[in-house]
Amino acid sequence: QLQLQESGSGLMNPLQTLSLTCAVGGGSVSSGGYSWSWIRQPPGKGLEWIGCIFQTGSTDYNPSLKSRVTISLDTSKNQFSLKLTSITAADTAVYFCARDRSGLGAFDIWGQGTMVTVSS
Amino acid sequence: QSVLTQPPSASATPGQRVTISCSGSSSNIGSNPVNWYRQLPGTAPKLLIYSTNQRPSGVPDRFSGSKSGTSASLAISGLQSEDEADYYCAAWDDSLNGHVVFGGGTKLTVL
Numbered sequence: 001q002l003q004l005q006e007s008g009s010g011l012m013n014p015l016q017t018l019s020l021t022c023a024v025g026g027g028s029v030s031s032g033g034y035s036w037s038w039i040r041q042p043p044g045k046g047l048e049w050i051g052c053i054f055q056t057g058s059t060d061y062n063p064s065l066k067s068r069v070t071i072s073l074d075t076s077k078n079q080f081s082l083k084l085t086s087i088t089a090a091d092t093a094v095y096f097c098a099r100d101r102s103g104l105g106a107f108d109i110w111g112q113g114t115m116v117t118v119s120s
Numbered sequence: 121q122s123v124l125t126q127p128p129s130a131s132a133t134p135g136q137r138v139t140i141s142c143s144g145s146s147s148n149i150g151s152n153p154v155n156w157y158r159q160l161p162g163t164a165p166k167l168l169i170y171s172t173n174q175r176p177s178g179v180p181d182r183f184s185g186s187k188s189g190t191s192a193s194l195a196i197s198g199l200q201s202e203d204e205a206d207y208y209c210a211a212w213d214d215s216l217n218g219h220v221v222f223g224g225g226t227k228l229t230v231l
Binding site for chain 1: 131153218223
């Protein structure tokens with residue numbers, strides 16, 4: 001059974017760069033037919049898609065975050081990563097990684113999520 | 121505000137059927153399949169419906185999805201107390217080079 005596990009910094013200062021990694025267990029991040037996404041949820045609010053990466057390395061990003069986001073793939077470590085630059089308090093959220101079975105927003109496997117708080 | 125519009129809340133009694141709506145536009149629901157998620161407090165969302173009306177393995181047939189034009193619906197029949205949760209719709213949006221959009225979520229209360 002495929003499992004995803006997020007890791008990274010929990011408490012950060014404004015203007016820093018957020019870095020998170022999603023380790024893929026029980027399967028391969030190179031599996032065809034899937035894309036790998038980052039999704040976030042501010043406290044008490046709804047879900048926001050950040051972006052995704054395909055096994056080819058191509059990426060798609062949320063237009064509202066595109067200028068600050070980079071998603072990368074490391075097939076040797078079977079993981080994918082998120083970098084978000086110039087963070088503010090508005091970036092405080094639970095960050096989830098997820099597998100998309102369709103490439104159209106059908107996230108069938110999720111990590112448990114990791115809370116990132118941005119505060120000075 | 122979210123690109124996809126959902127009612128903020130819904131309620132029903134056990135055993136009843138409830139429907140949650142999701143309204144979008146021609147660039148998302150109007151031209152792409154819709155997906156539905158259930159999220160219990162403090163947990164990751166779970167995929168309930170994909171490709172508008174398909175259930176992943178393990179999701180009971182009490183859950184069904186449909187779409188008409190630029191609106192979609194999730195129906196839950198035989199409502200159970202454990203169905204009390206937040207429900208989200210999602211779809212691919214073809215605008216601006218393409219991206220996934222979510223609804224704002226509907227809090228379902230089982231009375």
